[in-house]
Amino acid sequence: MPTGSRLKVEANEHAINKGHFVKLLLTWGQQNFREFPWRLTTDPYKILISEVMLHRTQAVQVVPVYENFVNQYPDILSLKEASKEELHTALFSLGLRWRIDLIYGMIVEIVGKWGGSVPLERDDLLALPGVSDYIANAVRCFSQNLPEPLADTNTVRIVGRLFGLEVKDSSRRNKRFRRLLELLIDHKQPRAYNYALLDLADKVCMKKRPPDCLHCPLLEMCRTGLTAMIRES
Ligand code: SF4
Known part of the structure; x- marks a missing residue:
């Protein structure tokens, strides 16, 4: 079994040296880290709340709502005292009524079953109302620095x-994409690795605009990027 640095990750007749990939990504990530407030904490409660807020919502829109929310409700026990109407006021600007019901359901479960502490085992997290595979992995990775792959439209776009x-809307649920994300994740610095992957998807390997391959740290090993360069030359 090759070590992490020598491991080759292969798909579609294309192979990537994992150690080199991780090194390039982490170096770029250090220089391009987006300093959101939920990235400056390892508190599972705050990370869980931020992930619910970030679902289908732009990070810049979430920042002021998140900051007010965690000031007002710094832990689950303070949140337990809030009525649904108060939660609605705190989350109103993010829209989506389901988010309020979801947070309310989570509080009831975390207080009732876990004494006010967010559970950290995957199955226990997944049993909370509305916690998806992505949210469970994000809480485990960002609070405990565990090597949990994050499969969303952004990360599968980079892998694809x-x-x-070919990347489709359903690729984040596709076993092949999920396996590639599992194989590529860095086991030494998984938190920094996942932040770097998300930042790369936002700043360089974008969805709506053509990817900025010329400024991408991964160009030398990217099939799509290299193919585009050859076509243009
Ligand atoms: S080289 Fe281009 S397509 Fe490949 S990961 Fe970088 S930005 Fe995305």
Whole structure:
């Protein structure tokens, strides 16, 4: 079994040296880290709340709402005292009524079953109302620094482009994409790795605009990027 640095991750007849990939990504990530307030804490409660807020919502829109929310409700026990109407006021600007019901349901479960502490085992997190695989992995990775892959439309877009695989809306649930994300994740600095991958998807390997391959740290190993360069030359 090759070590992490020598491991080759292969798909679609394209191979990537994992150690080199991780090194390039982490170096870029250090220089391009987006300093959101939920990234400056390892408190599972705050990370859980931020992930619910971030679902289908732009991070810049979430920042002021998150900051007010955690000032007002610094832990689950303070949140337990809030009525649904107060939660509605705190979350109103993010829209989506389901988010309020979801947070309310989570509080009831975390207080009733876990004494006010967010559970950290995957199955226990997944049993909370509305906690998806992505949210459970994000809480475990960002609070405990555990090597949990994050499969969302952004991370699968990078993986698909790296290996020249077609990316669809359903790819985040596709076993092949999920396996590639599992194989690529860094086991030494998983928190920094996942932040870097998310930041790369936002700043360089974008969805709506053409990817900025010329400024991408992964260009030398990316099938899509290299193919585009050859076409343009
Ligand atoms: S080289 Fe281009 S397509 Fe490949 S990961 Fe970087 S930005 Fe995305």
